[in-house]
Amino acid sequence: MKSLFVALALFGAVAFAATPDWINSWVVLVAGGDGWNSYPVQSSMYKMYQILRKFGVSDNRIITFFADDVAFNEENTFPGEVYNEEYKEGGPNVNVYRGVPKDYTGDAANTDTFEKVMKGINPSVGSGKVLKSTSSDDVFVFYVGTGVGYPTVQIRMPKKNNFLARATFDGILRNITQGNRCKRLMVIMDSIYSDRFLQGLYYKNTYMVASNPSSSSDYCVRDIFIHQYVQRCWTHAFTNLLETKGFSITIEDMYGAFCDYKNTAKQFGDSLVKNMTLSAFLNSYGADTLQTPADVPGVPLCTSSCSAGSCDCYAICKRRGYPDDRCKRLCCSC
Numbered sequence: 001m002k003s004l005f006v007a008l009a010l011f012g013a014v015a016f017a018a019t020p021d022w023i024n025s026w027v028v029l030v031a032g033g034d035g036w037n038s039y040p041v042q043s044s045m046y047k048m049y050q051i052l053r054k055f056g057v058s059d060n061r062i063i064t065f066f067a068d069d070v071a072f073n074e075e076n077t078f079p080g081e082v083y084n085e086e087y088k089e090g091g092p093n094v095n096v097y098r099g100v101p102k103d104y105t106g107d108a109a110n111t112d113t114f115e116k117v118m119k120g121i122n123p124s125v126g127s128g129k130v131l132k133s134t135s136s137d138d139v140f141v142f143y144v145g146t147g148v149g150y151p152t153v154q155i156r157m158p159k160k161n162n163f164l165a166r167a168t169f170d171g172i173l174r175n176i177t178q179g180n181r182c183k184r185l186m187v188i189m190d191s192i193y194s195d196r197f198l199q200g201l202y203y204k205n206t207y208m209v210a211s212n213p214s215s216s217s218d219y220c221v222r223d224i225f226i227h228q229y230v231q232r233c234w235t236h237a238f239t240n241l242l243e244t245k246g247f248s249i250t251i252e253d254m255y256g257a258f259c260d261y262k263n264t265a266k267q268f269g270d271s272l273v274k275n276m277t278l279s280a281f282l283n284s285y286g287a288d289t290l291q292t293p294a295d296v297p298g299v300p301l302c303t304s305s306c307s308a309g310s311c312d313c314y315a316i317c318k319r320r321g322y323p324d325d326r327c328k329r330l331c332c333s334c
Contacts, residue, residue: 024137024138025057025061025138025139025282026063026138026139027052027057027061027063027139028118028131028139028141028142029045029048029049030109030157030158031044031045031046032144032146032158033145033146033158034160035069035160036073036075036228037228038067038069038145039082040219040229040230041232042067042068042070042082043083044190044235045064045066045144046084046096047096048235049062049064050094050099051239051242051243055282057282059101062101063130063131064100065104065105065157065158066100067105067158068105068158071097076226077225077226080097082095082097083095083096083230084096084230085221085230086223089225104123105126105158106159109126109157109158111157111159111163111168113126114164115168116130118176119172120132131176133176133182135181135183137181137182138281139176139185139186140185140186140282143188143191143194144189144190144191144235145191146191148163149196152166153197155197156191166197173187173206174203177205178203182205183205184207184273185205186207186208186281187206187207189208190232190235190238191211192218194211195210198210202268203270205270206273207269207270207274208267208268208269209265211234211235218234219231219233220232220233220236238254248279250274250275250276250277250278251275252275254278
């Protein structure tokens, strides 16, 4: 693991030397949970942060929301340290908590703060860092946590017993996409009910993936040293993909990898984003040539049927010459 992170650091230093601060990118990371049992949720967000940093995204372009009650929890065998892989005594264990910026933590990481920050309004708590994206910027929102499905679908915020409503999230994304505050927007959400939370939300130049795990406790690897699960399964599969494939993978292949995981992923949004690489999306400087050809309309993606007449992603995939089974795997319900 240590050698892998070193390799990522070297790759990032070379690949992005021309644009060291990814000045056309903004990243918002949210770990939706609190308490010792949220260890896998918080560690998964920290892991995502570490990967983004290794690939050259600077802290001034990353905004974090998390409870921050795990690293120094009285239950933690290793105070001040959090791991996303099984701890191995004497091994190359990576403390993913190290260096994570504490923009909005504890009670400050609530729905009201999140809404203000996303709309560019200083909430007068936390770091005061807000999303200052413009029409030249790509915005990447990554959420890992839990949700509720009754009486309405909501996702948990880091503050205890605080939930984000679907209507509030819709208003936030409309503010960004219709307020000339982004060039493109991507939302990746790993939470139970995330498919219901995102379904029907459509905005131009926006792409969204919902992990749709079978339960809120979709955790992997219970560590005998830490006495707790350390990974969120689907997010771990995603971060492992980034570590092994790098940011040069296309978004459609990223979705295909999600489908390979046991819990079904679903996609929503604008098909124009799918043909980009992740590095191009996160750094819109010089990335226009990687977009889908102009003759392909940016219409909503289909997630239920697999015919060229009703599922434009499938039609695009076939037009690019891919075999039928791959197109169904990438574009339709898994």
